[in-house]
Amino acid sequence: MVLDWARPGVLNVTSHAYEFAALVAAARYVAETAPEDIPPEALRQLRGILDDYDTQMARLRDGAPG
Numbered sequence: 001m002v003l004d005w006a007r008p009g010v011l012n013v014t015s016h017a018y019e020f021a022a023l024v025a026a027a028r029y030v031a032e033t034a035p036e037d038i039p040p041e042a043l044r045q046l047r048g049i050l051d052d053y054d055t056q057m058a059r060l061r062d063g064a065p066g
Contacts, residue, residue: 001015002015024050027046028050031050
């Protein structure tokens with residue numbers, strides 16, 4: 001995995017698909033089994049990121065341009 005700054009607050013990530021899949025799987029696990037001490041806003045943001053990921057993966061599968 002390689003991380004580079006695109007600009008302040010924005011990263012470019014280059015990774016193997018399995019590395020990224022592991023991160024997404026961990027995020028899904030937390031989103032689905034979150035302990036009660038996780039702030040609701042953090043959980044909402046995590047679920048939003050996963051929704052965006054699912055949308056982008058569907059776009060890739062369909063061959064639609066970015």
